Amino acid sequence: MLKIITVLGARPQFIKTCILSQLLRFKHNEIMIHTGQHYDYNMSNIFFNELQIPKPDYNLCIGSGNHGFQTGNMLIKLEDIYLKEKPDLIIVYGDTNSTLSGALCASKLLIPVAHIEAGLRSFNINMPEEQNRLLTDHISTLLFVPTNTAKSNLRSEGIVDHVYNVGDIMFDTLIKFKYIAEKKSQIIEKLNCSINNYIVATIHRAENTNDVNRLKGIIEALNECNENIVLPLHPRTKKCIKDNGILVSGKIKVIEPIGYLDMLQLETHCKKIVTDSGGIQKEAYLMKKPCVTLRDETEWIETIECGWNELVGTDKYKIIEAIVNIPFEKAHPALFGDGNTSEKIVEIINKEERFLLRPSF
Numbered sequence: 001m002l003k004i005i006t007v008l009g010a011r012p013q014f015i016k017t018c019i020l021s022q023l024l025r026f027k028h029n030e031i032m033i034h035t036g037q038h039y040d041y042n043m044s045n046i047f048f049n050e051l052q053i054p055k056p057d058y059n060l061c062i063g064s065g066n067h068g069f070q071t072g073n074m075l076i077k078l079e080d081i082y083l084k085e086k087p088d089l090i091i092v093y094g095d096t097n098s099t100l101s102g103a104l105c106a107s108k109l110l111i112p113v114a115h116i117e118a119g120l121r122s123f124n125i126n127m128p129e130e131q132n133r134l135l136t137d138h139i140s141t142l143l144f145v146p147t148n149t150a151k152s153n154l155r156s157e158g159i160v161d162h163v164y165n166v167g168d169i170m171f172d173t174l175i176k177f178k179y180i181a182e183k184k185s186q187i188i189e190k191l192n193c194s195i196n197n198y199i200v201a202t203i204h205r206a207e208n209t210n211d212v213n214r215l216k217g218i219i220e221a222l223n224e225c226n227e228n229i230v231l232p233l234h235p236r237t238k239k240c241i242k243d244n245g246i247l248v249s250g251k252i253k254v255i256e257p258i259g260y261l262d263m264l265q266l267e268t269h270c271k272k273i274v275t276d277s278g279g280i281q282k283e284a285y286l287m288k289k290p291c292v293t294l295r296d297e298t299e300w301i302e303t304i305e306c307g308w309n310e311l312v313g314t315d316k317y318k319i320i321e322a323i324v325n326i327p328f329e330k331a332h333p334a335l336f337g338d339g340n341t342s343e344k345i346v347e348i349i350n351k352e353e354r355f356l357l358r359p360s361f
């Protein structure tokens, strides 16, 4: 039995952990640390409730702030807990500041790190996520990649040992909750949406919200594209729209961030998806929905290559054209595994258990 600390803090990480955490606890002792990076009810607690994720053993209550403030404060608080709990392994997910802090703190104390969703690259080092994932990969012991592209990205950086392609962990959660969402969610009725006749849009990337011209391009495209749009708005984007006085058409249904079940339900019954989210690009593919991605590059290039996703950046005319013209592709290869990623990760951790360097503390 290992003592495993899972570090998480942002919305997609709650969604990623839910099944793995359950499976790990059959054999191992899992301690969960929530950094508090996301803290609003509908950015955090709603996911713990809906997905029945155990209450975190610690909440560091770090909150929002600049990167140095957030990462540094997490490091300080994590170190105290790691030293007290003396874990055998740290698990981190994805590419947020919580990911990097969790991994870096472990690495300094010589505690092995398992990085889930390793190997992804946008090759844009200006993105905070690219910095976080690159650094995390280089100090991780077990690297769980979702795609072959991610595996070859690691190989080209000289990382070849203990790299496992296990598929995408978000697929596990999607499969489990899609039908529960169908039964429980009433979002379609509540928003008065007609099936297959609306677009779900999300915007939150730093590169789109920190640059007012990019954000304006996106919002103007949504205003003018002549589609029914539902826009669950990340608090970061809401603030930027307000601070910069950007006009959002009254025809767009702007709502607060929603829970996972409502999100799945909106994705299931929409016509198309417009987003700058990493997770939602994958969900669009898994739901067989054409996706227009509001970025200049993506880590999920397979979805572009097979025609279901189009990268358009933030030029208003390009976005509108893509929304109108993106085709409904027929071929749908299994890009993200078969939905049992969590199971595979547990098997590998169990197998690797005896090779893990036991920290001496």
Ligand code: UD1
Residues within 6 Å of the ligand: 010, 011, 012, 037, 038, 039, 040, 043, 064, 065, 095, 096, 097, 098, 128, 129, 204, 205, 206, 235, 236, 239
């Ligand atoms: C973070 C991740 C990003 C991930 C996203 C998932 C980093 C650097 N970025 O971006 O990779 O895609 O989470 O959603 O880690 N805010 C609230 N309430 C909250 C949380 C945030 O109001 O509960 C507002 C604050 O004004 C805050 C801003 O959103 O300053 C940004 O939050 P932050 O966690 O820094 O980054 P995200 O944009 O959420």
Ligand code: UDP
Residues within 6 Å of the ligand: 011, 012, 015, 170, 202, 204, 232, 233, 256, 257, 258, 259, 260, 261, 263, 264, 276, 277, 278, 279, 280, 283
């Ligand atoms: N999501 C959600 N409610 C929302 C917006 C997104 O439940 O209002 C889910 C979405 O279905 C996906 C995940 O959050 O599973 C994606 O997280 P986000 O877009 O915040 O981050 P990213 O994946 O870009 O890191």
